[in-house]
Amino acid sequence: MESLGDEPWDVVICGTGLQQSLLALALSRSKKRILHLDPNDFYGQHEAAFSLQEADSWVTTHTGSSGAESVAQTTTAAPAEGSAGPGGRVFRNANVWRHPEAEANGLTFSRAYSLALAPQIIHTRSKLLSQLVSSRAYRQVEFLAVGSFYVHEPARGDEPAKLSRIPSSREDVFSNTSIPAKSKRSLMKFLKFVIDYDSDDQRDVWQAHADTHLSDFLTTQFKLDDDLRKYILALTLTLDGKVTVANGLAVIHRHLTSMGLFGPGFCAVYPKWGGLSEVAQVACRAGAVGGGIYMLDTSAEVETADVHDKVSLKLSNGISVQAAALISSRDDVSHGETISRLVAVVKSPLKSLFEATVEGAPAPAVAVVAFPSSTIPASESASDPPVYAMVHSSETGECPNGQSAIYLTTHTSPSAKKNLEQALGSLLATAAEQETPICLYQLYYEQTVSEGTPLVETVGAVPKFSFPSPSPNLAFDDSSLDTVKQAWKQVMGDEAQDDEFMIFEDREGADANDEIYE
Amino acid sequence: MEANLSACPTYHAGAEPHPTSILDPRQQSPDNEKPAAPTSSHPQLQAHNDHTMAEAPKPSSSVKLVLLGEAAVGKSSLVLRFVNNDFQENKEPTIGGETLTWHATAAAFLTQKCNLPTRTIKFEIWDTAGQERFASLAPMYYRNAQAALVVYDLTKPTSLVKAKHWVAELQRQASPGIVIALVGNKLDLTNESGDADSEGADGDESGDARKISTEEAQAYAEEESLLFFETSAKTGHNVSEVFTAIANAIPETSLKSTRGPGAANAVSRGGDEQRVNLNGPREAAKEGCAC
Numbered sequence: 001m002e003s004l005g006d007e008p009w010d011v012v013i014c015g016t017g018l019q020q021s022l023l024a025l026a027l028s029r030s031k032k033r034i035l036h037l038d039p040n041d042f043y044g045q046h047e048a049a050f051s052l053q054e055a056d057s058w059v060t061t062h063t064g065s066s067g068a069e070s071v072a073q074t075t076t077a078a079p080a081e082g083s084a085g086p087g088g089r090v091f092r093n094a095n096v097w098r099h100p101e102a103e104a105n106g107l108t109f110s111r112a113y114s115l116a117l118a119p120q121i122i123h124t125r126s127k128l129l130s131q132l133v134s135s136r137a138y139r140q141v142e143f144l145a146v147g148s149f150y151v152h153e154p155a156r157g158d159e160p161a162k163l164s165r166i167p168s169s170r171e172d173v174f175s176n177t178s179i180p181a182k183s184k185r186s187l188m189k190f191l192k193f194v195i196d197y198d199s200d201d202q203r204d205v206w207q208a209h210a211d212t213h214l215s216d217f218l219t220t221q222f223k224l225d226d227d228l229r230k231y232i233l234a235l236t237l238t239l240d241g242k243v244t245v246a247n248g249l250a251v252i253h254r255h256l257t258s259m260g261l262f263g264p265g266f267c268a269v270y271p272k273w274g275g276l277s278e279v280a281q282v283a284c285r286a287g288a289v290g291g292g293i294y295m296l297d298t299s300a301e302v303e304t305a306d307v308h309d310k311v312s313l314k315l316s317n318g319i320s321v322q323a324a325a326l327i328s329s330r331d332d333v334s335h336g337e338t339i340s341r342l343v344a345v346v347k348s349p350l351k352s353l354f355e356a357t358v359e360g361a362p363a364p365a366v367a368v369v370a371f372p373s374s375t376i377p378a379s380e381s382a383s384d385p386p387v388y389a390m391v392h393s394s395e396t397g398e399c400p401n402g403q404s405a406i407y408l409t410t411h412t413s414p415s416a417k418k419n420l421e422q423a424l425g426s427l428l429a430t431a432a433e434q435e436t437p438i439c440l441y442q443l444y445y446e447q448t449v450s451e452g453t454p455l456v457e458t459v460g461a462v463p464k465f466s467f468p469s470p471s472p473n474l475a476f477d478d479s480s481l482d483t484v485k486q487a488w489k490q491v492m493g494d495e496a497q498d499d500e501f502m503i504f505e506d507r508e509g510a511d512a513n514d515e516i517y518e
Numbered sequence: 519m520e521a522n523l524s525a526c527p528t529y530h531a532g533a534e535p536h537p538t539s540i541l542d543p544r545q546q547s548p549d550n551e552k553p554a555a556p557t558s559s560h561p562q563l564q565a566h567n568d569h570t571m572a573e574a575p576k577p578s579s580s581v582k583l584v585l586l587g588e589a590a591v592g593k594s595s596l597v598l599r600f601v602n603n604d605f606q607e608n609k610e611p612t613i614g615g616e617t618l619t620w621h622a623t624a625a626a627f628l629t630q631k632c633n634l635p636t637r638t639i640k641f642e643i644w645d646t647a648g649q650e651r652f653a654s655l656a657p658m659y660y661r662n663a664q665a666a667l668v669v670y671d672l673t674k675p676t677s678l679v680k681a682k683h684w685v686a687e688l689q690r691q692a693s694p695g696i697v698i699a700l701v702g703n704k705l706d707l708t709n710e711s712g713d714a715d716s717e718g719a720d721g722d723e724s725g726d727a728r729k730i731s732t733e734e735a736q737a738y739a740e741e742e743s744l745l746f747f748e749t750s751a752k753t754g755h756n757v758s759e760v761f762t763a764i765a766n767a768i769p770e771t772s773l774k775s776t777r778g779p780g781a782a783n784a785v786s787r788g789g790d791e792q793r794v795n796l797n798g799p800r801e802a803a804k805e806g807c808a809c
Contacts (some may be wrong), residue, residue, distance in 0.1 A: 281656035288647035294654040
């Protein structure tokens with residue numbers, strides 16, 4: 001262990017969240033001396049995935065409503081790098097619930113579960129996928145298809161509540177029987193517009209309205225009725241329901257142009273075994289194969305900042321190390337946007353949600369269900385934000401066969417938890433084939449988001465780059481990759497060549513002959 | 519040492535679907551015709567390449583195998599012997615990886631085939647890349663591993679203690695059906711350096727550095743239902759036998775034909791119909807155009 005402190009490190013990375021891990025991947029062929037730490041005893045930081053046991057222990061350190069209670073990772077007074085300082089915590093108000101007869105009903109051993117803290121779907125057009133391919137890290141991740149998007153429709157008169165599948169291709173719209181012909185024409189016109197929305201011709205249609213609400217724009221410009229507006233807004237996956245025209249069109253454009261890219265019938269993928277946590281682990285492994293040193297359960301704090309061109313760090317295991325650059329993550333989240341999350345394990349495969357809708361499509365493992373604000377039964381006011389449920393089948397490896405993991409998200413409000421529970425109840429009542437399935441396990445918590453930009457400072461003579469906390473988005477946002485590249489440039493300095501970022505040859509030994517098995 | 523040698527005649531190389539195996543001379547090695555022979559030299563390696571092409575293809579399955587064991591017990595050396603039939607003296611250990619050699623040659627994982635009479639097993643051999651040093655192995659390392667090689671140095675008692683720790687960790691973290699082989703390496707440093715079962719062992723070893731008796735380790739292996747071997751990565755003794763025995767021990771039911779890159783997912787539920795191939799049809803976005 002002594003040797004850790006002998007020579008200075010080119011960079012010490014604190015935290016194994018997705019962005020720091022992708023940075024480690026980006027630097028894995030650079031010959032830089034890299035020490036990669038995490039104060040937690042698990043990989044993934046804010047993007048981690050937990051067994052039931054790990055979730056229990058995580059809850060005990062994230063129960064309070066502020067950062068005032070014990071900061072689990074360090075006993076020292078100074079905030080440790082990469083852990084939550086007293087200024088605020090990304091996750092809080094966590095609690096866990098188990099069905100009184102959970103085991104009898106099928107809740108099985110802890111490691112049969114891999115519950116993601118902040119799951120995101122990845123659109124097939126995302127640069128994350130192309131970077132995982134060009135960096136050769138993708139082979140170790142299994143990607144599953146995200147299937148249908150649904151809108152929950154509450155009971156209307158005699159009609160019971162139901163889940164309506166959102167048509168998201170031309171064929172879908174044509175074959176849909178519940179949309180009146182006139183509405184279909186409006187919808188087709190809108191979809192055609194979105195595909196091409198950023199062209200010179202089309203920009204005139206929306207640029208004057210760029211910062212207004214998408215919902216109003218859909219009414220005034222495209223005469224979409226209530227139902228269709230609900231569909232379109234659901235596709236934007238925005239948590240406050242007030243997405244602007246510019247942002248909304250960009251997201252729907254991404255959705256439509258991602259459809260079919262890697263095969264028919266899906267526009268997004270999800271990494272098996274816990275989503276981005278798996279990508280972070282694969283990226284860290286690439287860092288280790290490249291020579292980086294990994295230490296979990298270890299935090300660092302600045303000891304002295306005035307040793308020549310280095311900073312001296314004291315690790316929580318007592319070792320002192322020197323670093324020429326520091327990478328960390330922003331924990332100043334006190335005033336940021338907050339979302340509420342409910343993770344539920346239910347005793348049903350919810351098969352009806354995972355049917356492939358196009359011939360030749362891979363069986364979907366994830367379904368998205370939107371509850372527009374007005375459809376939440378208990379909602380006290382129509383202004384309650386929408387709830388989104390990402391339903392994961394056992395194919396994700398996040399729960400055993402015969403069960404499903406459901407991730408519900410909404411904007412935090414006094415009624416957020418109740419709204420999430422109501423939405424879960426409505427979902428189970430409408431998605432189940434026969435009787436309403438029972439819920440075995442629930443994990444609730446709130447997540448606060450820092451400013452979306454990195455914090456670039458100097459500690460003594462040494463640059464320190466802090467990644468923003470993960471975005472609350474339900475779909476992976478490519479802008480975080482720009483931040484990774486920015487950090488990479490900072491570490492690489494003059495050696496950084498834009499066109500070499502994340503582009504690697506296969507290492508010798510990685511099997512170039514795999515193709516023959518296909 | 520109960521390697522079932524006859525069950526895996528690797529010279530039965532069957533249908534080599536491609537002749538590009540720079541990495542796997544071993545599979546054509548004649549070792550198993552004379553199971554007890556030291557494997558340090560392979561004069562006939564090249565000769566065996568040719569008459570293997572004509573036979574009908576056998577089913578081929580990918581098996582993820584993970585390596586565990588204390589630093590410097592020779593994990594990487596065993597794999598290099600198996601994969602490249604190579605051994606390098608005096609490797610400098612690095613802080614990060616097991617050895618510089620691993621990093622110089624390799625990678626995320628190395629592959630090597632083992633030809634059984636009825637099927638071909640393609641091992642994807644994963645090294646810890648040093649992540650075990652500070653108890654920082656990720657769950658993804660164990661994920662879907664169907665086999666594990668837990669290595670100790672039979673001249674170093676603490677390394678068996680560590681090996682037992684890894685066996686416990688595998689029982690906790692890995693798939694329930696995982697095949698674990700316990701391997702005592704560095705047999706070349708003992709008096710039995712050649713082979714117990716062949717007469718003319720190389721006799722120029724002086725002294726016996728063995729600190730862990732065969733009986734002790736074997737008793738532990740039996741208790742935990744592990745395969746057990748003593749090997750020398752240096753001479754090659756018993757190395758291919760370990761992998762052959764593992765290949766034979768993997769239940770047929772947990773094997774699936776390989777599809778797609780890195781597809782060590784044979785034990786995963788569901789299987790390949792669900793997987794999305796990122797090298798898929800990037801251009802053919804027909805479904806997508808809603809216009």
